Amino acid sequence: MNTVDEVLDYAIGQEEEVAAFYASLAQRAEKAGMKDVLMDFSREEQRHKERLLAVKQGEHELTPEQNVVDLKITDYLVDVDASDDISYQDALIVAMKRERAAYRLYSDMAGKVPEGELKEVFVGLAKEEAKHKLFFESQYDERVLSDN
Amino acid sequence: MAAGGATTATPTITCFHPKRIEMEMLGPEESVESFTEVVKGYSEEQARLEADRCVECGICVATCPAHMDVPDYIRSIRDGDYAKGLKLMYRTNPFPATCGRICTRRCESVCPVGIQGEPVAIRWLKRFIADQVPADEYQRILNDQPGSSGRQVAVIGAGPGGMSAAYYLRRKGHAVTVFEAEDKAGGMLRYGVPSYRLPDAALDKDLDYIRSLGVEMKFNTRVGRDIQMAELLDGYDAVFISTGLWVPSSMRIQGEEHPRVMAGLRVLDEVANGRDPGIGKSVAVIGGGNVAMDAARVSRRLGAEVTILYRRRIEDMPADPEEIHEAQAEGVRIVIQAIPVEVMDAEQPGRVAIKWGEAEMVPDPNGGRPRPVLQEERMHTDSFDTIISAIGQGSDLDFISKEDQEQLEVKWGKFIAGDYQATRMQKLFVGGDVANRTADAISAIEDGHHAARGIDRFLSGAAGSGAV
Known part of the structure; x- marks a missing residue:
């Protein structure tokens, strides 16, 4: 990945892959209501992909915010399986962990390239993923940690 | 400004006493020594004094999920007519002894007396009425005489939602069978609320009266394990699910x-x-x-x-x-x-x-x-x-088949209920914690009442039928 377009193509491909992952999981989901929840997740990833496509076409900028809050909920949760009988709580954990992994990947890449346009793109992508993680962490905070 | 420059203080006139009558309770040192009920309840004199503080505005009626007729049952205390108070309460809530102890009392949060003082102790007054009437007087006072419609309804879960539905369905003459996984009725009220807040005797007073109307109880019967949902849908004219949040x-x-x-x-x-x-x-x-x-x-x-x-x-x-x-x-x-x-x-x-x-x-x-x-x-x-x-709890809906799940709307582990607690599946109604956002007893009770109305409308060929 040596050019901005290559990086964005990679990121777009990742979003597409994750959207397909949730859609596939939704097809297999056994618990009541989980199909809809997972399809919501899939559509959310599709929106991320479309946003990145717009960035690539110069119609949109990557996350301009200085900092995205890190609730750090994900960091201390155990890994869970994306099994057919996945619960809402575990689906959120899977989503948060995936967003966190993507955030870390782009943050690491940003740290490895020299100052310049490429670095800015990696930083921007990292912030995008941080925002996505915050979205899922906020849902977890509200719905799973309702009494906590 | 008065003539001559002297100021006169405007007298403050209130038509109620701003402080509520203090409730006698066990002190903390004593309360931790046993599971004895902490709140002792009002005496007759205390209840009348507290009832006198009500200005009968009725805002509480609109706020209560069950729309209990609060001003009128409080007036029954002033009049010393507890039988009338009991009858008023049972119009919309067959759990007065229970709610008189553990209700989340949204009514009190909007009581206008609370703006300049302390809100009327609505919950304690409800308890007072229920405690004044002996259990063996309930039948004579409430005079419920269920007929027989020839229709049978299955209720899943003997918590406040399920038993509220059972009560109002029986009043409409429908036969009711309640399927309960535990060996006693009450649901979260019995197994989740400690007895120092809600003694079994108070809960059983409410439940026993509901059961006395001829509700058939199937204890130790978990739907999905001991009997299948399909059997209930086949064998009954309507089914009400109120299984709560137990996971x-x-x-x-x-x-x-x-x-x-x-x-x-x-x-x-x-x-x-x-x-x-x-x-x-x-x-x-x-x-x-x-x-x-x-x-x-x-x-x-x-x-x-x-x-x-x-x-x-x-x-x-x-x-x-x-x-x-x-x-x-x-x-x-x-x-x-x-x-x-x-x-x-x-x-x-x-x-x-x-x-x-x-x-x-x-x-x-x-x-x-x-x-x-x-x-x-x-x-x-x-x-x-x-x-x-104790960070929260969710539902277990695994007793519903995959095919049926496809027809139902479930979000974040809860059913989405339509008008009259109906679902997209014909003859299936839902309510209580497993279907509402508030997850408290009074909302479950109202869901049960509402579902009973809906089931009655359904069984009588849709529209009509009025309040249960």
Whole structure:
């Protein structure tokens, strides 16, 4: 990945892959209501992909915010399986962990390239993923940690 | 300004006494010694004085989920006509002795008397009426004489939602069979609310009257295990699901499977069944809801020193503020903005340690309650005999087949109910914690009543039929 377009193509491909992952999981989901929840997740990833496509076409900028809050909920949760009988709580954990992994990947890449346009793109992508993680962490905070 | 420059004070005129009649309660030292009911209840004189404070505005009626006729039943206390008060309460709520003790009392939060003083003690007045009328007088006073419509309804779950539905369905003459997984009725009211807040005798007074109308109870019968949902849908004219939220949420942190970690609901259930949960002498409770508060107060009564670890601030706790206050008075220590991150063996054999970090609250950009952010440089590790996890609970809907699930609307583990608690499946209605957002007894009771109306309309060929 040596050019901005290559990086964005990679990121777009990742979003597409994750959207397909949730859609596939939704097809297999056994618990009541989980199909809809997972399809919501899939559509959310599709929106991320479309946003990145717009960035690539110069119609949109990557996350301009200085900092995205890190609730750090994900960091201390155990890994869970994306099994057919996945619960809402575990689906959120899977989503948060995936967003966190993507955030870390782009943050690491940003740290490895020299100052310049490429670095800015990696930083921007990292912030995008941080925002996505915050979205899922906020849902977890509200719905799973309702009494906590 | 009066003539001559002298000022005259405007007299303050109020038509009510701003202070509520104080409720006699067990002191904290005495209350932690047993499971005796903490609140003693009003005397006749106290109840009349408190009833006199009501200005009969009726805002409470609109706010109560069951729309109880509060001003009129309070007036019945002033008139000394408790039979009339009881009849008024049963129009919309067949759990007055219960709600008179543990209702979340949204009515009191809007009582205008509270603007210049303390709101009328509506909950205690409801309890007063229910306590004045002996159980063996209920039938004569309420005069419920169910007929026979020839229609049969299955109710799944004998909690407040299910039993409320059963009561109002029987009043309409429909035969009702309640399927209950436990060996007694009451649901979360019996197994989740400790007896120092709701004694079994009070709960049973409400339940016994409902059952006296000819409700058939099938105890120790779990739908999905002992009988299948399809059998109910085939064998009954309508089915009402009110199974509640019984699955404790997992913390999903490292070490949570430690044998000294217990779910709050399990502790409450053990105690309700007269068993010793074996919590030891020092306990950490994780959570800030009513289950956490009940687990903490029960633990105090079992002789433990109790520390609550809560991720947010006191004012963010979903538990009833009164319960929080009473827990603190009983010696429960609350550590706020404390986020558990790992459970592990303690240095002392047989004990458990929990690692937790301090949190800073950050505003929610979407306007919700502030969110706690872990401060990783401020971590602590404490040891206890037991950790009780009470961070929330969810539903178990696995008794519904995949085919039926496809037809139902379920979001975040809860049914989405339509008009009259109906679902997309014909003859299937839902209500209570498993279908509403508030997850409290009074909302479940109203759901049951509402569903009974809906089922009656359905059984009588849709429209018509009026209030149950």
